[in-house]
Amino acid sequence: xxxxxxxxxxxxxxxxxxxxxxxxxxxxxxxxxxxxxxxxxxxxxxxxxxxxxxxxxxxxxxxxxxxxxxxxxxxxxxxxxxxxxxxxxxxxxxxxxxxxxxxxxxxxxxxxxxxxxxxxxxxxxxxxxxxxxxxxxxxxxxxxxxxxxxxxxxxxxxxxxxxxxxxxxxxxxxxxxxxxxxxxxxxxxxxxxxxxxxxxxxxxxxxxxxxxxxxxxxxxxxxxxxxxxxxxx
Amino acid sequence: xxxxxxxxxxxxxxxxxxxxxxxxxxxxxxxxxxxxxxxxxxxxxxxxxxxxxxxxxxxxxxxxxxxxxxxxxxxxxxxxxxxxxxxxxxxxxxxxxxxxxxxx
Numbered sequence: 001x002x003x004x005x006x007x008x009x010x011x012x013x014x015x016x017x018x019x020x021x022x023x024x025x026x027x028x029x030x031x032x033x034x035x036x037x038x039x040x041x042x043x044x045x046x047x048x049x050x051x052x053x054x055x056x057x058x059x060x061x062x063x064x065x066x067x068x069x070x071x072x073x074x075x076x077x078x079x080x081x082x083x084x085x086x087x088x089x090x091x092x093x094x095x096x097x098x099x100x101x102x103x104x105x106x107x108x109x110x111x112x113x114x115x116x117x118x119x120x121x122x123x124x125x126x127x128x129x130x131x132x133x134x135x136x137x138x139x140x141x142x143x144x145x146x147x148x149x150x151x152x153x154x155x156x157x158x159x160x161x162x163x164x165x166x167x168x169x170x171x172x173x174x175x176x177x178x179x180x181x182x183x184x185x186x187x188x189x190x191x192x193x194x195x196x197x198x199x200x201x202x203x204x205x206x207x208x209x210x211x212x213x214x215x216x217x218x219x220x221x222x223x224x225x226x227x228x229x230x231x232x233x
Numbered sequence: 234x235x236x237x238x239x240x241x242x243x244x245x246x247x248x249x250x251x252x253x254x255x256x257x258x259x260x261x262x263x264x265x266x267x268x269x270x271x272x273x274x275x276x277x278x279x280x281x282x283x284x285x286x287x288x289x290x291x292x293x294x295x296x297x298x299x300x301x302x303x304x305x306x307x308x309x310x311x312x313x314x315x316x317x318x319x320x321x322x323x324x325x326x327x328x329x330x331x332x333x334x335x336x337x
Contacts, residue, residue, distance in 0.1 A: 022316045026323075047236055047244070054248035064247060072243040081247045085254040087282070093258030094278040097267055100259075111255045116286070121315075123279040168327030171301050174290045175322030178302055179309040181283045182318070190280050197281040198288035205289045217285030218278060225277025226270055 006101040007132045016118065016138025019125075023117040026172030027143045028150040030058050034065075035154020041065045045155050052151040056113070056144055059211065060084040080210075087214040090222075091119050095136075098126050102133050113140025116173065120180050127184065192228050197221025297329035 031052070038048040043065075055061055060081040067076045092111055099107045110133070118139030125135050181194075201217025208216075265271060291302060305322030312318060 019315075022319045047240055050236070051244050051247070054244060055251050057247075057251045060247065060251060064243070071237075071239045074239065074243055074246060077243045078246040078250055081250040082254065085251050088251075088254035089258035089261075090278055091258065091282060092255055092260075093262045094275045095259050096262035097272055097275060100263060100267075107259065108256055111259060112252060114255050120279060120283065127276075127279075168297075168301065168323040168325070168330065171298060171323050171326040172319060174287065174298070175301060175305040175319040175326075176315065177283050177287050177290075178305040178322060179315045179318035181280065181287065182306060182309040183313070183315075184280055184283065186280070190277075193277045193281045194284040197284035201285035201288045202292055213289060214282065214285045217288065218281040221281030221284060222274055222277035225281065226274035229270070229273045 006098065008102060008106050008134045009132055010134070012132025012134030013138035013141075015125075015130075015132065016122065016135035016140070017142045018138075019121045019135070020118055020139035020142050023139075023172065023176060024142050024146045026169050027058075027117075028146045029167075029169040029172075031147045031150025032154035034058060034061055035151040035156070037062060037065050038151070039155045041068050043068070043155075045152065048155050049148065049152055052148050055081070056115075056147060057081070057085055058147070063210075084211045087211060087218065088114065090215060090218055091116075094123060095119075098131065099133055099136075106133065106137075110134075110137040110140065113137060113144045115140065115143055117176060118143060120177070120184075124180060124184050189225070189228070193221045193225035195221075196224040297326045297333060300329045301326035 034052070035048060038051075038061075043051070051061055051064075063080050063084060064077045067073055067080065092114060095111075095114075099110070102110075114136060118136055121139060122136040125132075197217040197220065200220045201213040204216040205213035262271075262275070267275075290298070294302060301322040304325035305318050308321035309315070309318030
């Protein structure tokens, strides 16, 4: 399964799976938290598992629970899901030059399990010249399995499991973003896009609650990166 | 065991909305020629996403989280390993919360 010179191998799958080991632990903790919340909001085990297995988007699922009543307010649930996941549009756009050379099944199949963590790791892998595209799927499958398993566990016996916050596990994604920013730093070219993204994210977070700041900040920050490149002597 | 039709519709809509976001950007960029300028833009996205995620988290960090960011940054510079870096950050937050008592 490879096309146009981009490999898609079992070795890449394994490398991706190994790369997300620590992240999978935090996904697991987060999944337990979601399972407990879903139980508290009256969702039965089957409904909870169906949601985790088909949606697979932690923040969107937790926000959906906040508006979950009987009957379910469909429009509110759908629109909030779109708003929270809009950042994925930009992230998957960035995969185009790389995944565009794969066959459709590998590309669109892998995208189903694209999340913040495995995406950022995969982008760095590609930038370092390791272009095995199965890396994203390998990490994604481990995180997906952690999410669904932990959801079931949290729903079943959540009240016996202590809060992940106590162990600092809620900090895992922030910690990972920090370590990745350290290694993805390409030098002076990155100063402007990074600064612009940070300032715009802070400003937009002030006006639009939720996750819009990631999309808006990243969109303007990356545009500044492209603009600076155009105006280089 | 049965699931209400409106619950099923809610979940189906959520999964479609999520996948449209996951695949939509990739699909849309297939309609645009990948000129050098577009490629440079796409290559700037990862660092911009990381920065946009981190900026509010750093700006609003509680003292334990400040310790976590510092620990993750330093451990990463020293070890060059994500796992070591991230676990150091998480451990620092966990320890600082228990010492400072700002946990749940």
